[in-house]
Amino acid sequence: MANMDTAVPSPKSWIGIIQIITAAICWGTLGIFSTYLNQIGFSGWQVTILRIVTAAFIILAMLPKLWPDLIKLRPKHWLGLALQSLIGVLSMSICYFFAVSYVGAGPAVALLYTAPVFSLLFSAFLLNESITRKSALLSLMAVFGVGLTMLGEQAQVNWGIVLGLLAGMSYSLYGVLGKRAMHYAHPAPLVFFTSIIISAGVLLLLPETYNTYEQLFSLPLLTWGYVLGLSLLGTVVPFGLYMKALEKLPASRASVFTIFEPLTAIALAILLLHQSLSLIQYVGVVLILLAALFNAVLNGTATRVPRWLRLKKRQKV
Template sequence: MTQYTAKSAYPILNNTWIGIAQVILAAICWGTLGIFSTYLNRFGFTGWQLTILRVVTSGVVLLALLPFLWRYLKALTLRQWAALAIQSLIGVLGMSVFYFMAVVSLGAGPAVALLYTAPVFSLGFSALLLNEHITKQAGMLALLAVIGVGLTMLGEEAKLNWGILAGLMSGVCYSLYGVLGKRAMGDTHPAPLVFFTSVSFSAAVLMFMPTTYETYHQLAALPLPTWGYVVGLSMIGTIIPFALYMKALEKLPATRASVFTTFEPLTAILLAAVLLNQSLAPIQYLGISFILIASILNSLLKSHANEAST
């Protein structure tokens, strides 16, 4: 019996490490969003246009999933459709708009750090919308993250401006994505379904806006390699990382997987320094570290709480 248990442990161990590797790779892919968006901004695309290019292009690609998800879509109630639509417009469209505005204004590093204030906002929204209790430890981590935000606003060029506000709003929208999804459908919904509806609702809304067609007309007039950045936004920065993260959740608890998503801001900061020459003041790196520490510890606290309740 002992020998059998030892052998059977290896596949479990391997699956765990594979899941961790998938989460880290997904986070690295998400971390490229700021790089691709910065390059496209240099070709004259605004934050709103970057959102269009990301969401609409991803929506077109995701149409390939429609035959596989149709039976789940048919089973949704009108209330669930409405809830998923709100989740999409706030959590995907809203987050993308504010995030790309922050990237254009502040740079990729500070923008992704401000995005990771989402756990702080999720505390309040979870208490308000899901009736979840805010612990003393969670409150202290929220304070640490707030201090981190304050430090990222310091430095030679950083100051309180619309870019800072946009970065914080991207964190608000990002936090609402998870909270609204949980309130809409609980924990039993298929992850591909939520991802599909999240992108598709926002893409459908954008298709009714003249700016969408003007944006793609502007893209068509640019050199062909520019399309590579758009593919980067939609495939490398959106679809591929979600697919990796979804597969990782088959091997890891969500709370544990979320710890490794902090490779996203680390990737964004490193790539911004190497490829874009966007350096930060030391005090800003300290602030970003505070935000990331708060995010990691928040995930660990949730993981321990879930283990204690089982």
């Protein structure tokens, strides 16, 4: 049987590819909107609140459709979804937006894309997936790229670098824990819905959330545009497009085209924010992005079933 990944993409697959690229470009705007909000006076913590809570109110429109699936969830399912939300969404957003405020949108999104390196480690420990020699070499490439981003004229080994790496670590856990969630046959819209709603529910328990929105109400209408861009254009729309695209092409192929996210973020940071990098930093960013791209391509051409999933199938038989 011919390998479907090497076949000429069908018209339906091309639509999926366009949806993925559009989603990646939308995700790439997060650093720009967060920088604008930083300049107005919002901290990285407040930007996280504005993104997640506002997105939660928007996606409440999904509740009637997802309600039958929600009421079927067991306590252990809620625990897994809560971990994915608090680590993969809340923690990632906090670390990423603080990293943007420290080192700028370009380096921050490059550090975020160290996620494939952490995914290898977490997949090995949590999903019992093996680490190949190629994957290990790509991890070293990404680590070397991170080292080069620290050698620029303005970049230093500071909290921005650390937080950017923590964002990549949290981002990788979102995917790894998402695999666990999908193992329980949770539909992708349900996983996305709970990942936002649970984190928003935690944030709504904090007084800082209400102080943040009180501050927002006192600012010009343009500020609301930045918040909507952050939560609608940078969160809800890309996730919706990504989920629709996964109906048309494999996840392994879809992950290749998410490389447009950091490219968009870096281009917008240069054009709109006039943030420049030194030559050595550009080399580091390129190495990180190449490691992420090659990791996606290699996974797409040699997809393996995790050991824990094979064991589950044998038990069912």
